[in-house]
Amino acid sequence: MNTKPFGCLTAFGLISALLTALVVVVVGLTRGDVLFSPGALNSKAGAMLGGVTSHAGLGGNCSACHVAFWQTASMADKCVVCHTDVAVQQKDISTLHGSLLKYNPSLTCRTCHPDHRGPTITLTDMSKINISHDSFGYALTAHPHQTDGTPFACNTCHVNGYGKFDQTVCTTCHQQINANFMQSHLQVYADNCLGCHDGIDTYGHKFDHSTAVFHLTGKHTGVDCGGCHTGARTIADLKATRQDCAACHQKNDPHNGQFGTDCGACHTAAGWTPATFDHNLSSFKLAGKHAGVACTSCHINNVFKGTPTACAGCHADPAYHAGLFAGSACDQCHNTNAWIPALYTGPHPNCGERNCLQHHRATCADCHTANLMTATCLKCHDSNNPGERGGGG
Numbered sequence: 001m002n003t004k005p006f007g008c009l010t011a012f013g014l015i016s017a018l019l020t021a022l023v024v025v026v027v028g029l030t031r032g033d034v035l036f037s038p039g040a041l042n043s044k045a046g047a048m049l050g051g052v053t054s055h056a057g058l059g060g061n062c063s064a065c066h067v068a069f070w071q072t073a074s075m076a077d078k079c080v081v082c083h084t085d086v087a088v089q090q091k092d093i094s095t096l097h098g099s100l101l102k103y104n105p106s107l108t109c110r111t112c113h114p115d116h117r118g119p120t121i122t123l124t125d126m127s128k129i130n131i132s133h134d135s136f137g138y139a140l141t142a143h144p145h146q147t148d149g150t151p152f153a154c155n156t157c158h159v160n161g162y163g164k165f166d167q168t169v170c171t172t173c174h175q176q177i178n179a180n181f182m183q184s185h186l187q188v189y190a191d192n193c194l195g196c197h198d199g200i201d202t203y204g205h206k207f208d209h210s211t212a213v214f215h216l217t218g219k220h221t222g223v224d225c226g227g228c229h230t231g232a233r234t235i236a237d238l239k240a241t242r243q244d245c246a247a248c249h250q251k252n253d254p255h256n257g258q259f260g261t262d263c264g265a266c267h268t269a270a271g272w273t274p275a276t277f278d279h280n281l282s283s284f285k286l287a288g289k290h291a292g293v294a295c296t297s298c299h300i301n302n303v304f305k306g307t308p309t310a311c312a313g314c315h316a317d318p319a320y321h322a323g324l325f326a327g328s329a330c331d332q333c334h335n336t337n338a339w340i341p342a343l344y345t346g347p348h349p350n351c352g353e354r355n356c357l358q359h360h361r362a363t364c365a366d367c368h369t370a371n372l373m374t375a376t377c378l379k380c381h382d383s384n385n386p387g388e389r390g391g392g393g
């Protein structure tokens with residue numbers, strides 16, 4: 001039976017255990033990397049931060065990054081002591097780190113930047129996390145695969161690191177897909193791809209304009225985007241494009257502004273012709289035979305404003321009038337229903353009242369068969385002087 005006060009623990013054994021524990025503590029405090037390090041730190045040289053140019057320079061100083069269990073600070077708090085630029089980004093959601101924390105608050109620095117994996121292994125590894133690219137303002141909906149069918153990797157587009165994105169990557173890639181299209185596209189919209197594209201639309205297909213306020217119909221469906229959205233650089237520019245006809249067509253207006261800027265009053269998107277115009281809206285109303293006359297019959301050379309409204313502006317005095325009514329208004333005898341029958345109500349030269357009353361039913365052509373300067377009674381009478389001869393009709 002063991003009668004020692006502490007069983008198998010002798011005084012020597014206790015002293016040895018205490019000395020061993022003391023050595024472990026001292027070594028842990030002075031060279032903790034030897035006892036607990038899971039591997040060598042990254043040694044890739046960069047800018048001077050915290051007095052070192054790489055994590056390897058912190059070897060042996062574990063407390064520079066790691067916190068004791070009794071401390072309230074986190075390891076992420078230690079990171080931003082040196083990486084002050086990241087600390088600034090975390091407060092700005094327009095930056096990489098600010099956006100990451102906003103949409104993924106559970107992320108820590110070590111989630112994307114693990115170390116102790118060897119001196120040459122990269123400090124950025126996003127393969128073990130699932131980050132929605134939508135949170136950066138650009139979805140990957142239209143970019144599931146590359147042209148060869150392989151999935152996109154982060155560094156496929158982020159060739160210069162993940163902190164920022166160089167949009168020349170877009171043009172370089174898409175020029176390889178369709179060089180002619182990209183050349184014309186760049187000429188119209190320049191190279192601010194992210195100003196208009198949010199990654200949701202399907203590249204290679206036309207934008208569904210029926211989802212916009214301005215629907216494309218008729219001839220408009222065949223117009224290239226740049227035909228209307230000239231000089232657009234952002235989505236805001238696209239939405240601000242004018243929707244009135246004059247915005248695109250005024251420069252080629254064949255009417256020279258005579259009808260204002262509302263092309264839709266006469267034309268439709270189906271084509272410039274046929275066109276309709278409500279002439280009743282003008283000062284010259286169309287009635288009778290005028291309603292069926294072609295526009296160009298009165299509006300010569302597409303001149304509309306200032307077209308004369310007097311009859312003589314279109315109707316030359318006929319030879320039958322023999323110059324008797326030159327310059328007079330046609331509507332003294334005629335109306336818009338037809339030239340004949342015509343009714344003359346003015347004074348009749350060389351005609352007595354009795355004869356005029358007898359002849360009130362006759363037309364001009366009954367007596368003036370050739371023109372108004374000559375007359376004959378023979379159409380109705382046996383003599384050209386039936387009154388003197390006693391004849392009558």
